[in-house]
Amino acid sequence: MLMGLSDDQEFFRQTTERFLSEQVPPDALRALRDDPAGFDAAYWRQGAELGWTSLLVDEEHGGGTISGAGLEDLSLVAYEFGRHAAPGPLVSTNVVAAALNGSDTGPEVLGGLVSGQQVATWCAPVLGAGGWEPTVEAVRDGSGLVLHGEARPVESATQADHLLVTCRQDGGVTQVLVPVSSPGVRVTPLGTVDLSRRFGSVTFDAVSVQPDAVVGQAGEAAAQVEWQLRLALVLLSAESVGAMQSGFDITLEWAFDRYSFGRPLASYQALKHRFADMLTWLEASRAITGAACVATQQQTEKAAELTSAAKAYSGEYGAELLQDCVQLHGGIGVTFEHDLHLYLRRVIVDRATLGTPADHRRRIGALVAAKEGVAA
Amino acid sequence: MSALVADEGGVDDVEDLASFRDRARSFIRTNLRRLTPEELRAHPETGDDEAELAAVARDREIQRMLFDAGLAGICYPRAYGGQGLTPAHQRVLNEELAGHEYPVRTQIPNLSPCAVTILEAGTEEQKSRHLPAILRGEELWMQFLSEPSGGSDVAAALTTAVRDGDQWVLNGSKVWTTGAWWSDWGLCLARTNWDVPKHRGLTVFMLPIHQPGIEVHRIEMLNGSREFCQEFITDVVVPDTDRIGDVDDGWSVVTRWMFHERMLYTSPFVTEPVGTVHGRMDATAVFDIARAAGLLDDPAVRELVGEARMLELVTNEVSQHVGESIRSGRLNEQAAAIVRLFKGTTSSRLVTLAFEAAGAEGAAWSEHGAASLSAVNYLMRQAGLIGGGTTEMARNVISERVLAMPRERTSDKDVPFRDVPRSRPSHG
Numbered sequence: 142m143l144m145g146l147s148d149d150q151e152f153f154r155q156t157t158e159r160f161l162s163e164q165v166p167p168d169a170l171r172a173l174r175d176d177p178a179g180f181d182a183a184y185w186r187q188g189a190e191l192g193w194t195s196l197l198v199d200e201e202h203g204g205g206t207i208s209g210a211g212l213e214d215l216s217l218v219a220y221e222f223g224r225h226a227a228p229g230p231l232v233s234t235n236v237v238a239a240a241l242n243g244s245d246t247g248p249e250v251l252g253g254l255v256s257g258q259q260v261a262t263w264c265a266p267v268l269g270a271g272g273w274e275p276t277v278e279a280v281r282d283g284s285g286l287v288l289h290g291e292a293r294p295v296e297s298a299t300q301a302d303h304l305l306v307t308c309r310q311d312g313g314v315t316q317v318l319v320p321v322s323s324p325g326v327r328v329t330p331l332g333t334v335d336l337s338r339r340f341g342s343v344t345f346d347a348v349s350v351q352p353d354a355v356v357g358q359a360g361e362a363a364a365q366v367e368w369q370l371r372l373a374l375v376l377l378s379a380e381s382v383g384a385m386q387s388g389f390d391i392t393l394e395w396a397f398d399r400y401s402f403g404r405p406l407a408s409y410q411a412l413k414h415r416f417a418d419m420l421t422w423l424e425a426s427r428a429i430t431g432a433a434c435v436a437t438q439q440q441t442e443k444a445a446e447l448t449s450a451a452k453a454y455s456g457e458y459g460a461e462l463l464q465d466c467v468q469l470h471g472g473i474g475v476t477f478e479h480d481l482h483l484y485l486r487r488v489i490v491d492r493a494t495l496g497t498p499a500d501h502r503r504r505i506g507a508l509v510a511a512k513e514g515v516a517a
Numbered sequence: 518m519s520a521l522v523a524d525e526g527g528v529d530d531v532e533d534l535a536s537f538r539d540r541a542r543s544f545i546r547t548n549l550r551r552l553t554p555e556e557l558r559a560h561p562e563t564g565d566d567e568a569e570l571a572a573v574a575r576d577r578e579i580q581r582m583l584f585d586a587g588l589a590g591i592c593y594p595r596a597y598g599g600q601g602l603t604p605a606h607q608r609v610l611n612e613e614l615a616g617h618e619y620p621v622r623t624q625i626p627n628l629s630p631c632a633v634t635i636l637e638a639g640t641e642e643q644k645s646r647h648l649p650a651i652l653r654g655e656e657l658w659m660q661f662l663s664e665p666s667g668g669s670d671v672a673a674a675l676t677t678a679v680r681d682g683d684q685w686v687l688n689g690s691k692v693w694t695t696g697a698w699w700s701d702w703g704l705c706l707a708r709t710n711w712d713v714p715k716h717r718g719l720t721v722f723m724l725p726i727h728q729p730g731i732e733v734h735r736i737e738m739l740n741g742s743r744e745f746c747q748e749f750i751t752d753v754v755v756p757d758t759d760r761i762g763d764v765d766d767g768w769s770v771v772t773r774w775m776f777h778e779r780m781l782y783t784s785p786f787v788t789e790p791v792g793t794v795h796g797r798m799d800a801t802a803v804f805d806i807a808r809a810a811g812l813l814d815d816p817a818v819r820e821l822v823g824e825a826r827m828l829e830l831v832t833n834e835v836s837q838h839v840g841e842s843i844r845s846g847r848l849n850e851q852a853a854a855i856v857r858l859f860k861g862t863t864s865s866r867l868v869t870l871a872f873e874a875a876g877a878e879g880a881a882w883s884e885h886g887a888a889s890l891s892a893v894n895y896l897m898r899q900a901g902l903i904g905g906g907t908t909e910m911a912r913n914v915i916s917e918r919v920l921a922m923p924r925e926r927t928s929d930k931d932v933p934f935r936d937v938p939r940s941r942p943s944h945g
Contacts, residue, residue, distance in 0.1 A: 144841055270816060393920065408923040413916035420915055421858050424848075428838030429831045450827040499820060506823030509800050515813060 180228035189257025223383025228337035230297035264292035279308035298341025313360030453501035560796025580654030598649035604785035614790035630777035631658035661705035719767035783840035800826035851918035864901035
């Protein structure tokens with residue numbers, strides 16, 4: 142990631158970087174604090190025009206990549222989203238777009254996602270001791286299905302037009318595309334520390350779903366879900382790396398500019414060593430996220446453990462790095478007027494979304510055990 | 518480094534990677550033994566002097582075979598017996614050697630930093646005399662760099678060389694030379710001028726280790742290893758032709774020497790088969806220890822195994838990523854210290870994870886095995902944060918040379934070295 146970019150990729154990254162700098166500078170982010178949507182519809186449509194929602198979608202559906210490796214291109218957008226703590230349902234929309242791209246279901250929804258006219262989000266399973274577990278159950282009812290259960294947290298649930306719901310069904314996994322307006326669907330906003338990202342809880346109370354809403358094969362979506370999770374983990378990790386970079390850059394500049402006892406902070410060895418550790422965490426996060434991205438793009442057999450390693454490492458050290466940045470700022474670092482918290486908020490939320498670092502360490506542990514022939 | 522190594526694909530007559538791979542593979546299959554899983558995981562040190570000398574002899578023999586097959590010194594110039602190939606070729610060789618015996622004792626510090634330093638700073642005569650001999654496995658070199666008084670402050674060397682016509686007389690002591698008792702030559706930093714500031718009175722020499730006047734003592738470490746040595750140098754005569762670099766300009770040689778030491782983790786000048794473990798703790802070791810202790814069903818222990826594997830995966834990527842970043846110019850050469858710091862702190866954490874996974878067996882064991890190994894490794898945990906330059910020094914390099922933060926204040930600038938305060942000898 143961010144290594145050996147082609148000229149086209151670098152141009153693409155810079156375009157998003159410029160757009161975000163102009164559209165959502167820190168003051169604009171602060172102003173979003175009490176905005177129920179967390180992002181502006183016109184902003185999202187313009188972002189879609191820049192390519193934010195089309196990179197995991199085939200050309201025949203209106204999508205296309207920059208480099209031929211759509212996830213690698215998209216990771217550049219995610220990195221810039223982290224660097225700018227940018228608003229917008231980047232991860233959820235792209236995961237749903239990627240899922241619909243591979244199925245015949247909801248072509249008009251896919252078109253709406255690519256153009257930025259519509260927003261869809263993913264009611265994802267949760268990561269537990271035994272692996273990924275859907276929290277919504279689908280029961281056969283005639284030719285259709287009936288959904289029960291609750292999914293949370295669901296990104297941009299109150300802004301979404303459609304939900305991709307991962308359900309357990311008779312010991313298998315089924316995914317369905319459900320309009321938010323369906324009877325029995327109830328969306329409740331949740332609280333979060335992020336200023337520009339919104340989450341909701343979605344409950345399904347006997348929600349009827351027609352057979353044509355099933356994405357892929359009923360009962361056989363487990364591999365597809367695993368792939369969606371890997372996409373999301375790569376994007377969340379790339380976002381964290383971007384937020385780490387911004388926090389680090391701001392704090393490095395501060396260390397040179399801020400004088401105490403007649404010396405810049407950057408001249409104190411106790412602080413210099415902290416910066417050395419932070420740079421090491423940042424480069425390590427960048428390295429593992431890049432490897433996870435390539436492995437997921439190429440669907441290699443190491444993708445499962447690399448994506449969890451990227452999420453666990455960037456989650457753990459992303460938060461540590463930003464907290465250290467706050468510490469190095471002193472009191473100003475815990476004020477709302479300073480910009481640092483924008484990135485702290487982003488890494489905190491990314492850390493806790495789709496599996497904590499501890500969850501992912503356990504997942505990797507289970508993969509090691511499986512390789513050694515010991516059951517999870 | 519860029520000046521030394523041929524550009525990848527930039528030279529017309531460079532052998533293409535595919536045919537190089539075929540050539541390496543067929544040599545390896547015909548000549549080198551496949552190691553058992555136990556051998557692959559074990560520390561290369563045998564713990565027995567006779568066996569150690571046999572292993573040294575075998576390593577020299579394999580080094581010679583590699584040389585004869587055109588597989589030694591991949592990134593060394595052809596003029597000195599190397600192959601004149603690229604880091605990409607070295608990576609291919611590392612991949613093809615995975616799971617096989619290889620000459621571990623001819624690599625670090627022999628091929629780098631010692632031979633690389635000779636290549637960069639030696640005279641034509643010195644390079645022609647020593648580099649082919651090193652690549653053939655006939656000469657094994659060690660670093661006579663650290664001193665009992667010095668630690669990380671390498672430039673504060675007290676070992677002294679006094680000129681006597683066209684030769685020099687050396688006196689002093691060097692320490693932390695791995696395997697000096699079975700090696701041939703030392704690359705030695707000595708003080709040649711006490712009346713100028715610290716860095717301006719040093720000179721580098723080369724000297725045969727086994728000669729009257731050099732006494733080699735072996736140091737016993739906490740884990741029982743006796744591979745580290747200390748040398749006592751008394752009136753050792755070195756001809757001026759065995760001086761490397763200019764008189765009193767040794768620090769410019771040492772700067773590059775230490776750069777190559779920091780770059781070892783990504784160096785194209787040494788061979789390390791992919792997946793080499795060398796007794797280091799990794800996820801498989803943590804898993805085996807937990808299994809032996811009967812703790813595998815504990816979810817907390819499973820998480821430790823997962824953390825170990827995570828760190829292993831990140832470590833692999835960090836080396837490659839920082840190496841690429843330096844080659845592309847995104848980071849400067851000093852960023853090699855990032856890899857050193859990461860590997861140090863990570864190896865320490867892995868050792869802790871392994872000890873945790875052993876549970877109470879780590880305190881008292883009934884038979885020698887995984888648990889006792891984890892305890893002894895834990896006893897030695899800090900070694901990974903000390904050897905090859907402490908992590909504190911790496912943090913200084915990163916903050917000062919990568920991030921351009923102000924240098925630490927020192928009391929040894931612009932004063933004659935003889936006036937610089939130093940440790941009392943008894944505190945060696």
